[in-house]
Amino acid sequence: MFEFVVGSPLNIVLILGAVLVAAALLIWVERRVLGFLNERLGPNRVGPWGIAQSLADVGKLITKEDWVPPFADKLPFIVAPIIVPVVMLLSFAVIPIAPGVGIMDLNIGLLWVLAMAGLGSYSAMLGGLASNNKFSLLGGLRAAGQMISYEVFMGISILGIVILSDSFNLREIVEAQHKHGWFVFPQFIGFIVFVIAGLAETKRWPFDLAEGESEIISGFNTEYSGMKFGLFFVGEYIGMLLLSALIPVLFFGGWYAPFGLELPNAIISGIFWMCAKTGCWIFFFILVRAALVRPRYDQLMNYGWLVMLPLSLLNLLVTGAVVLAQGN
Amino acid sequence: MNAAANTANAELPAVIKALYEKFGESAFVRQHTAEGMPTLWTGRDKVLAVLRYLRDEHRPRYEMLLDVTAIDERTRINRQGQPASDFTVVYHPTSFSGNCDIRIKVALQMNDLNMPTAIPLWSSANWQEREIWDLFGIVFTGHPNLSRILCPPTWKGHALRKDHPARATEMEPYRMSDEIQDREQEALRFKPEEWGLTRKSENSEFMFLNFGPNHPAAHGVIRFALQLDGENVLDVVPDVGYHHRGAEKMAERQTWHTFIPYTDRIDYLGGVMNNLPYVMAVEKMAGIKVPQRVEVIRVMLAEFFRICSHLLFYGTWAVDLGQLSPLFYCFVDREKAFNIIESITGARMHPGWFRIGGVAQDLPKGWDKLIREFVDYFPARLAEYDKMVMANSMIRQRTRGVGVIDTAGAFDWAMTGPALRATGLEWDYRKQRPYSGYENFEFEVPIGVNGDCYDRAAVRVEEMRQSCRIIKQCLENMPEGPYKADHPLTTPPIKEKSKLDIETLINHFLSVSWGPVMDPTEVTMTIEATKGLNMYYLINDGGIGSYRTRIRTPSFIHIQAIPFLSRGLMLADFTAVVATTDFVMADVDR
């Protein structure tokens, strides 16, 4: 029998493989679920229930023309789509999945994730500006405004957790919740801000202003096709997966079972509960996509700077005061 | 002046009397038409003064210029009592306060095809004058940018002139080589200076963006050239004509009967609703009174198409605002309505099912079952969409106060239908001048207050409920009787009457192959179509088809107002405005 140790080669390969498969499945799941929510079927032809749809899509995308527009800035144009999947996958390095399951137990895990999210926002900006296309430019500008704004709120919203758990280490944050209870209760405002800002960072519905099909066709990726578009696309889904995994880790007790419903083996129980919680959030984000309306640029910015920012700052001050008062 | 003329004078419509008093009787020539609309000829030098008088001083005021069009009279035979004219420009102002229309005609000679522009009176005259220039070659002096609008900028000749080829075989075969493609593309390049737009301000360079013809939110092949400062829309120049088929030209080659299917494809979301004004106009000329059952069947199907059209609007509007799901729900409902239409007419979007003097067939056995299910099912669905869309606070924030126009503005831009009612004017053609038996139905005319995107949508949503109400009344009160009028000009004629002897057989044969032949006259028929007022102006020169068919469509007129509605807003607002203008490109370009 082998032992699960964080950072073992087996762990690295398995987790990377699992994330990639999950992202591909997620594309299919989302299309299917959206289909049922919209009184239609969704992709149901490739394989049983259409489950191999993403595989077929990859096959199609990879054999499509790898076109670089002659009018574009070539290097940034090619680099831009690579950034998203890379930084999103790198973020997964610090996500604790179960005891002993994870790629890296990093003591600055939370900062690592924030740093990667910050890097990720370059992708849409670069792609939009390098395309030398007006729709892309508009999309790039929107992406820049949206992502750098919401990055600020996302960063501040999780500082409450840092205060409560006294650590940047995601495993320690999970353990702290095991001791003190889920952080979603003491950090409810931080939680709300984080979910909204996280959604905005992944540019998912309803925060898809940078793509905004009905306004700017496909926004920053208008000139992208084939696998380069595929990377943007997959990157978005890995991002959604990451966010859905991060929310349980930060606010819902990570791999620990709720209501004492542990399975016999600690590792299996951890993996199961982590996946279950992640799945719930994925489903939630699909529901959000089916229901909500895209805000206008000014509404997005106003909401961010005038509601999210003051809220997250006040949350931080209150949390600090409460912790100090209890400590003394 | 003889006695007959004197008695005619005594019964003069008030508006003609007032015009005679104001400008002198010698300034006008009166023309009699079958439908009895006051029709006056006047001189080119006086026409603007007459129109201005009608708009400002006459009571009731003629607030809106419903239509401007032209007629190539050069090959017209029956023009008794009309002044000599090669080309006639026809103005059709309409009065909402007085609920009446007038037609003002101006005769032009071939060597001097000039008219003063009416844009200072009505902004809506702009595109209609461009259309006349494009299709007839009449110059409107003082027009800010008299350029082609329906035909491509590279087109040679004026398509609606009688000497312009009408079918492809009369012209060289068309081939699209790379050179032609490049030339056409270059001709499409937007030149801001032509429209009086600057390329930059002190602080920034403006972006000129082609929003369409191939754009997901353009609702068809239309181009809006946007002048953008970042996200802000500074100006909009709509460019139409990508969908132009020349329906008015085709009408000149079809018989009265065979043109019916073409009308379906004008507002292709309106289906048989398009047949209605056309067949009613022909029936007016022929003097056919259709049986009550025909009227109710027509109303029922027309209202189904109103629901279909509004549903499409509802869904696409939501998706343009970034809400995904309502589109699919609306399409599911629309599918149900199409199933009903299919079960009755055999076709879904373009049944072409109305006939001169009736409808194509009687209702099938058990026709009421699906409809009964629909009228029970549909209101509940609408209530759900109300919660999801209309009551959604994000939708309200995105659309309230966006694209505002008031009633006076709507008159100026000739906006009719839901767009006009959203400004607070309770005016529906079905109520004001009931046709096809609408006076027998109970329904209400919803109005808004703000005239913004939200109200335009809300009015349409309520209209679907009212349409459902009308359909329910049709269902419960469908009269018995024939589905075609017993009239010699009903086309195709009733088959049973052809089998009596050789005489009736010949009549039947002629009637089927030629269709009705009627005394020369002119007739106008307007209906409250899905998107506004749809009007057919038919000129009958005594032939087996129309000499000139003018189709006034709401979409064409409404698009003109989009710059007015969206200047100074943001790009996202612009899509909301485009969606609530609710146009169909086939209806725009005809």
Next chain:
Amino acid sequence: MNIDLWPLLIYTLIVVVLVPGLLVVSSLLGQRRQDHATHDVYESGVVSTGSAQLKIAVPFYLTAILFIIFDLEAAFLVAWAISIRESGWLGYTEVFVFIFILLAGLLYLWKSGALEWRTLRQQRDLANLAGEGGVVNVGARAAAAKESHHDHHDDHGHDAHQAGHGGAHH
């Protein structure tokens, strides 16, 4: 503290090779086309006017400045958050003052209109609305609207009403 960074390095290496690798594979497998308009810029299917490289108005860069200010602030706050127990109430007071000044700055920015992204027309049209909007004369909401209609007259909506009724009795 000495942590073993090897797993992260290996993982990073795999990811950094894998993702661009997909592009390389696709460029090997993909077709090559050279049609008439293959290399044209996409602008809704017609040729474009002017360049996509523009000087953009100054207000746009305001967002960037806001970001720099507040993200810098966040950097300080991160350091404080992890050491809150060490720095105690004194540190808290300092942070409180710091955040207070920033919020005051935000308030000032808002009041001076720097956080107003809307256009003049958007503000004006929204401010001048005659009512809540929606259908006012049919259905459940109509009854409520009629009640209030007796109290205060709508400005232009009312005139239009009259015009409509004039026609109705024709």
